[in-house]
Amino acid sequence: MNQARTLTEGDRLMLAERPEIIRVGRTGRIRWAPWFKREFTDRYARGETPTAIFRDHGLGPELIGAKRIERAAARWRNRPAARRPAAHGTKRRTRDESGPGRGLIDVIAAQSERINALERRIHELEATEEDRP
Numbered sequence: 246m247n248q249a250r251t252l253t254e255g256d257r258l259m260l261a262e263r264p265e266i267i268r269v270g271r272t273g274r275i276r277w278a279p280w281f282k283r284e285f286t287d288r289y290a291r292g293e294t295p296t297a298i299f300r301d302h303g304l305g306p307e308l309i310g311a312k313r314i315e316r317a318a319a320r321w322r323n324r325p326a327a328r329r330p331a332a333h334g335t336k337r338r339t340r341d342e343s344g345p346g347r348g349l350i351d352v353i354a355a356q357s358e359r360i361n362a363l364e365r366r367i368h369e370l371e372a373t374e375e376d377r378p
Contacts, residue, residue, distance in 0.1 A: 250310025258366075260309070265302050267358050275313060278355045286321050 252260070252273040260269045265281040281302070288298050295318035299305060306314055
């Protein structure tokens, strides 16, 4: 049986540090960065396996579980970029790329979300520390 790996608090904190990941919920649900989804669909369209793509980013099934990779791959395979390979030498625009420099905007947005998540975590830890005798 292919079960999802249960993430510990330490796993969630470590994964939240990864640039490929925007957020890891308490339930273990992972929100992926748009650039990583695009890279996945491009590489998958060229014939690479989902596990190999995730492993190249240090996110193998040993860490996040085979089921998470399987489900993410199933969702992303259905994206338009994954169904039709781009013509040789051309770059296909996806829904979330509205113009030049869009990749940079995605990176900045992901970094902003990450900074906000870290700041919230710092405040939580400070509050916990203040409650200690």
